[in-house]
Amino acid sequence: MRSSMTIVHAPQSDIKMIPSPILTQVESFQHWKNDIIRDIARYRAWLRDNVIYDQRVDKELQLIQARLRDKTLSIAFVGEFSRGKSELINALLFPQSEQRLLPSTLGRTTMCPTELIYEQCSEPYLKLLPIETRQEALPLKHLKQQEDRWLHIPLDINDSKELQNTLSHIGDTKKITVEEAELLGFDCQFLESSSDAHVYVPTWRHALINIDHPLLRQGIRILDTPGLNALGCEPDLTFNLLPDCQAIVFLLNVDSGVTATDMQIWRDHIGQLQDRSATNLFAILNKIDLLWDDFADDEEIKQSVKKMKTLTAQQLNLEESAIFTLSAKQGLHARIKGDEDLLKKSNIAQFETLMFESLIDKKEQSLRKNAIEKTIFLLGNTKATLQAQLKQLEADNRSVIAMLNQGHGEMKSIAQQAKRDQVVYQNQIIALKASKQAIAKQVNTLLLSVNQDHFSTYLETTRTNFKESWSSIGIRESIAHFFTCLESDFTHLEIETNTTIKIVWSIYDKVLANSKLTHNANDDNHPDNTDSNIDKNIDRNIDRNIDRNIGNTIDSNIDNDINNNWDSHSSEQEHDLDLVQPTEFRIFEFNHSLAGLKTKATQYQKSFRSLLSGQRKSTHHFFNSVAAEAQQIHQAAHVEAKAWADGLLIPLIQHATSRKLLLDQKVKVFKALAETNKSQRQKQQELVQFQASIQLQFEDINLMIQSVSQKRPQQSFYESLKLKSTPISSEPQVY
Incomplete structure (x- = not known):
């Protein structure tokens, strides 16, 4: 069985494309990281130039730079079938691609977990892993390293019809016996059955789509998941794929809220991640356009949706600030048509911005703990050394200058003491x-x-x-x-x-x-x-x-x-070395x-x-x-x-x-x-110059610490909403 898909391109007219702020957000984050990488490079060069090079310190700084260069930001979209997951992804990616990338029609179009990625050195491709690999002992992480286990299909992004045919493979199913389905880990009560006592299961266990897209190029990885019928017993999703994501978006229908199968997906695959500080969880009440009615009272609809948000937050144990109402379909159509009013009405733009900002915020917290704090620690050691040296040098210079002024001129004894x-x-x-x-x-x-x-x-x-x-x-x-x-x-x-x-x-x-x-x-x-x-x-x-x-x-x-x-x-x-301490092991x-x-x-x-x-x-x-x-x-x-x-x-x-x-x-x-036979004044000047050179080194290190410690620039309205500290209203207007 194959699902159909229509590739929708932006109309060739004078319609003005509506830009999305999320690419700017991600680029700004990468610029901030690059600035810190350059600061660390300056510090490494400074240590070499000042002959304070230590191989272990330099190795640690190189590892920190490698962590900062990792651009990966992963987002997973999870939910039952026909909740609008693929359409929401299409709406997110459309402003840069100007086409609907994923299959998105009525019915079950995504039958296996599908990752959208960008590999710089690879041509666009679709890779498919057979469902039969579930019977093997190897986890998905290992199978990703075995190219021969995957079906590799090149993608022609310039041929929309060919692209349509190729990507529709992620919806492929096959007919097998109930016994075979159970051996693959499926719960047959959720599978579509045939007239001859067989059931339909996904043909593929996992799909990888490599495509050149501005967002993906910035390190964004997007995971689209199938409904409960196609998931079955897939522990790799629960134990590897989802925990590795910085954000998980759980989609629901606004008219039905959290159904029994929705709750089962949440409980089995997502709920246990709530205690992870590295993962943001969001719930989307999608398809609010179903409530748009010229004859309905706007205030009545608004109160009804508010009650649904409150109930959903209670059922999923989330803050109401993590529950959003939107229309992925209308948001995509608004971008296709260049309709700013419809885009605002769909509520999708605000969700995108807040979701990506909180996603980046989580990544920043992780980098601060695992990279930036370590850099500041090493810089602090150097600063402490220079600070102690300056203090001693100031005292020495005062003594020498006093002796010079008294006419003793015993510089040699001071040199011997040093x-x-x-x-x-x-x-x-x-x-x-x-x-x-x-x-x-x-x-x-x-x-x-x-x-x-x-x-x-x-x-x-x-x-x-x-x-x-x-x-x-x-x-x-x-x-x-x-x-x-x-x-x-x-x-x-x-x-x-x-x-x-x-x-x-x-x-x-x-x-x-x-x-x-x-x-x-x-x-x-x-x-x-x-x-x-x-x-x-x-x-x-x-x-x-x-x-x-x-x-x-x-x-x-x-x-x-x-x-x-x-x-x-x-x-x-009693010594200056109390400023230096060993690192902490967490x-x-x-x-x-x-x-x-x-x-x-x-x-x-x-x-x-x-x-x-x-x-x-x-x-x-x-x-x-x-x-x-x-x-x-x-x-x-x-x-x-x-x-x-x-x-x-x-x-x-x-x-x-x-x-x-x-x-x-x-x-x-x-x-x-x-x-030397120089005058006392000249000697004093040279002492002051030497002290000034150490002072310059101290100030240089201080500037590096300030630069590395700088907060990442954030969207001004995101700061005002204070997503991290207080609940916010994620709903500017509901129609």
Whole structure:
């Protein structure tokens, strides 16, 4: 069976096309991200130019830039058949494409989940995945990497008739037996039946449409889903596709509201995502044009729609500000005809703008947490270093200028003191590098908590239990045990994280204490302030520091040091390094993700009879999707834990290295002034110039922090509506 489709093009006349603001919104967001990427590039260059380069810091900054370059913004349109999902997508895309892209006629035109994407290096295509792949163990994410499993059809976007014929394939169905349909995970009560006791199922499991469209080019990915009849038991949709979206739009008919099948889709595929801070949920009461009546009272209709919105919000547990009334059909027609009054009456433009702005807002929140805050943290370390150096330099310059004014002119002694200060920071660098050995063993224990070998063992054990289980109860117990094992891993990860933090603070405090001892030793052991004696003592102190730190930071008494330093760490430190601290490891985010997945899995098991009855293929398909998502969380925790552990000492190493380099400059300047025959005024000017050069570096870093911290420009009316903080009226006028 094939569905028909008509490609509607904009009329070739003097009708003025009505532009959509959403492309401007997305482009503005990408510009904001590009500005931050350039700021990070400036920071990386600054570190190299000022000889404060650290490979680990640079690698972290490159990863942050990669996160910012990811342009993906995903939107899913979900609902029963004939709710207007495809027509709403057509209305969103029409202003830039000037044609109706998706099949949109009466009946069931979309029979499989369909993604609209843009791949820069690929010609336009339609790719279709056979429905039979549901019987296999591989999840959709893996199948997307196997080109030979898909039917690949090139798209000719310049031939509307050919485009029509090709895209209509997403509505293909095939006739099979009831038994075969159940093996594929379908609930046959929702399928269309034939006269010979067969049923019709979708021919394809998934469709990918790659097309060059301005919105898609900006990273927008659109997911169009079929109705309940075509979904069946498709855990990839629930556990992978929908959770990856920043916005989910649930479509309903305004005249019927939330029906029983609507509620089943919401409960099985969407409702459990309400606790996810990364996903916006919207509900659309579509087809308000059915209420337009010249003989009806406008106020009466408005109150009726308002009641429907309130009821829908209660049924779906959403804020009323997330419920919109519109007409996708009339919005599309308004854009085709260039009718601004009809466009306003359809309410579609306001929904688009608010939906995209909140979508972008969610993405921005994620980037701030995972990219921008980390950049500001690294910039803050550099700023703290320069701030401490400026403070010391100002004090030194005041002393030198005072001596010059008194006629002492003992610049050489000041240079020698600066050279002794170099020992402090050189020793810190050496001690910190040696201290890596103290945490290496603990880091290995930490990473072992979320080792992928553990996950593989849990996976194989669960699959073995499946084979030995002959009831749905046994299957449920196997899945519950799988999650118990993962929760145990994350509990151990949390314990080892806390232990690691204690060790790190012990190392911080030990290094600082050693530096103070070294500084005091320099004061006591340098009666003769000659360069040769200073150099000898530098070498001697470095050797002593290496022996002390390599031996002591990993000795048998480290546990006592850990506890003592941890208990006293909250007290105020007497050194400038209290401005620098190790990064935070957000383990609670992984615990939250795992708990959410467990909840979804539990709810999903209750939703489908094929799982309850213990059908092997459906159950394995379900578990494979759950396991793929669980593995992603488990791997992400391991990767994040390793990155966190690798960077624990970076703040101190970066700080000590930069202070050492700045002191090198200071020694060079002061020695040059001590050996020159310049006047006191000239010497004072050179000191001021040196201080000014450090001040310029400080101001440059400060400007970078301000630039990276800048808020993204938003639509002025969106700001006034305050979608994030207070409920809003999404209904300018209802006719």
